Structures are given as C-alpha cells and as structure tokens.
Amino acid sequence: MMKRPVIDLGSCILCEICVEVAPHAFEIGDSGFVQVRPLDDYQDENILEAVKNCPKDCISWEED
Known part of the structure; x- marks a missing residue:
C-alpha cells in the first residue's frame, strides 16, 4: 500500500510552501487551489518536509 498526501x-x-519545497509533488491547479501531482512514490524527503512545514497542517496522508 502506498501513502499519498491529501490537502x-x-x-x-x-x-x-508545499509548492516551493516540493514542486514535483504539489502545484497550483487551474482552479487556483493546491493539488497533488500524480507520482508513483510520495516518500521523498522534500515531500515529507513540505507536509511538515504546512502552517495550517492541512496536508495529511491517505493510504491507497
């Protein structure tokens, strides 16, 4: 099972901050909101750092 960030x-x-720290995993979508980019693995150091540094703690982990 893989964990994936959810906003x-x-x-x-x-x-x-998430987009700045891990632009390969987070982006501002056409709707103007942050979205998670599709990846095969979300367990790299930059993604973990982005989740940890979210000032509103609005990024959580969901298991697929």
Missing part, C-alpha cells in the same frame, strides 16, 4: 482545501491558505 484539506478548506484549511489551505494558499501559502504555497
């Missing part, structure tokens, strides 16, 4: 858009303040 609580209701809590997200669009600070874009």
